[in-house]
Amino acid sequence: EKWPKGDEKSWKAALRGVTTESPEISKSIVNHVQTSLARAPYNIDDFGAYQAAALSVRDNLIVNWNSTQLEYSRKSPKRAYYLSLEFLMGRTLSNALLNLGVLDNYSSSLSSLGFSLEDILVQERDAALGNGGLGRLAACYLDSSATQELPVWGYGLRYKYGIFQQLIKADDGTQLEAPDPWLDHQNPWELPRLDVTYEVRFYGNAQRWDEGTGRATWSGGQEVLAVAYDVMIPGYGTKNTNNLRLWESKPKRGFDLQSFNAGNYERSVESSNSAAAITSVLYPNDHTSFGKELRLKQQYFWTAASLADMLRRFKHLEKPISQFAEYNAIQLNDTHPTLAIVELMRILVDEEEVPWDGAWTIVTNTFFFTNHTVLPEALEKWSVPLLEHLLPRHLQIIFDIVSHPAIIRESSLFLQSVEKKFPGDREKLSRLSLIEEGFPKQVRMANLAVVGSRRVNGVAELHSDLVQKNLFPDFVEFYGKSKFGNVTNGITPRRWLDQCNPSLSALITETLKIERNVWLKDLYKLEGLLAHVNDSEFQARWAAVKHQNKERLALFVERQLGIKIDASALFDVQIKRLHEYKRQTLNILGVIHRYLLIKSLKPEERKKVVKKVVFFAGKAAPACTLFKMSTLLPLTIRLIVNVARVINADPDTNQYLSLFFLPDYSVSLAEILIPASDISQHISTAGTEASGTSNMKFCLNGGLLVGTVDGANIEIAEEVGEDNVFFFGHLTPDVEDLRYQHTYHPIPVEEKSPALAHVLNTVSSGIFGGDGVYEPLLNTVRQGDFYILTDDFDSYIRALEMVDEAYSDRTEWIKKSIRTSAKMGKFSSDRAIQDYAQEYWNIESVKL
């Protein structure tokens, strides 16, 4: 590699502002190299060039951010706040360049300085403060809110370590987890607000004043400081730049000193209890409630700081506190921020001296709650003793919400009003209760979130239906249907089409004859592509773009794993968190089935087989002995890796079928994989995947779906037409009956699906190595089979045969691909955010 990359002459010209290519941009980049980075003008590598470019872009963002925030203060519109423990942002530079409309300028400016934008973009580390779908949804929603000029702020935590880095051990395919020190280099996208701080209390004592008012004083315990870091969120094609405020915890000076003085050195340095520990790490457990004290501390620390901040902002308006809900809407992203409901009650009652009833009215007009899963293991419950220890005042308030007779008038006396409506139905009462009986008692956060919110929604039609029918039927009966709704998830077409697939974006713009910034803001415009479905030249160009993206992926894999891939093969992709309900196991067993089938063919017959490359990626929750289930997920990865090892080395079959597990799945890796897929798999047991969002991303990029009748797959099929989706498997209403059968009238796999039995026996025989290690995984299929793989396997294989058949008629396939993309308008997160803004938050855009 040439070093240094730039030549002195062009750098000096840039410094004087006399380059032909975007002189101002070049000058600002060079300036940042000299000043912010304190480096000699052209003596930098790609990473240095990334930093300088980022700092230069940041200057523009700051200007826009300031004007936006000033305008919000001036106009004091109603604001919405999106509380999410996870924001899976990925990289920022390319997104900021696109949204600011300066991508080409920076590209040419950088190349005049001796760098290529492409090389520089990949220098950026992903901001990976999330596990998967839930966190990425939050990121898409911020993009859409800013783009639509809506006054929305995000609130989250500034974890020192994001989601762990996944390594796959070369010898046996096991997953290893390494920390993700994403803040080791200076982060140009955040503005530290070291002056914006709040004190957050833990432990201590809650002393009631007198039973009449419901007020109390909470004192003592541990106080820590929350410090604000602001992440700028530019809208696309607008100056509006919103804010994502992330909190960092640090010790409050004095507290540590006190411990020292008390001679309690051990306590003051004890890491799990220290202030800094609170925001040190993102919990890597998706879809599970863990019950760990540190997690509860995170939740309270974050909601308390965020609410204090909102209150401070509201007070600048000099409006009576009774109008709080007219100026503020707070969206709870799953139950993680449910304590905010209790914290706002505490502030209103104890600090603002609002009478209990009035406070409850404000609270229940302010909050909105989104549920993201119906899986029982994900429903958060916090033990009463833990709450009593950590947040004694909040536990009092929770019990008061339930049933404090002296404080609450009858109308809002929750349990009493339930009893009035359903007299004598004790089981219903106990299902509705915020407290679950047992040893210990537990607070049901989902029930608290429902009771404390104005409206409750799920994330796709089917899911919202299950939320109402299975999760909260008694609440629906109690409050009536109108409290419950649906907002089908969406994805931002800026990142998930324009940025990750620039060639397709360009082809679309050219074909629609509409400016890019128009259709990227009104994705329904893609329907215009339907008029060109039969145009053979357009078809050819569409196919060429897909092929180019497949070559890009092939090159990436070759660089990373050293294996060549045939880009003319069908690319079949399943990328998502590893989870039993997502059934990566079904997929790998299907791959083995295909391998055995090809292997059994005569060499001439094999030539008729559709060539296929299968890609997997995804992280598994680190194995934990407390949860026996979670240990099977790393085992699934092991099986995939070892099957890949065998079949990729088999000369009889490897030109027809190969298999890859790409380590360390991330937003950035998704941006390479998604545009390159011919088909992607969304094969959860029916009724278990709330929505899915990557399904939308694949379809937007012209990939077809293989999927179950679940989550947003259903609505995608409604849009694109069922003939363009490869559906298979049992439907949601069958699943419970099947599980009952498995338990009480089990049928051996050999009878149910001889093909699957053969696959299982082949794995057991040891041809993929492992020496019996896979038995526990195979046994979950052979016995119990909670996720009904045995019932769905044959229909799954048939769906994949239909894929082969359809792929053999390439012209028809391309038409399906075009039709799919064309009908994805509904799945823009712009539409989803409009739903929230109008049907939930009641907020309006603010023009600068």
Ligand code: GP0
């Ligand atoms: C749901 F409950 N989701 C949870 C969770 O803990 N983590 C998480 O990522 C996901 C759902 O599984 C989803 O179906 C959905 O689309 C997403 O939340 C956003 O609503 C697929 O990722």
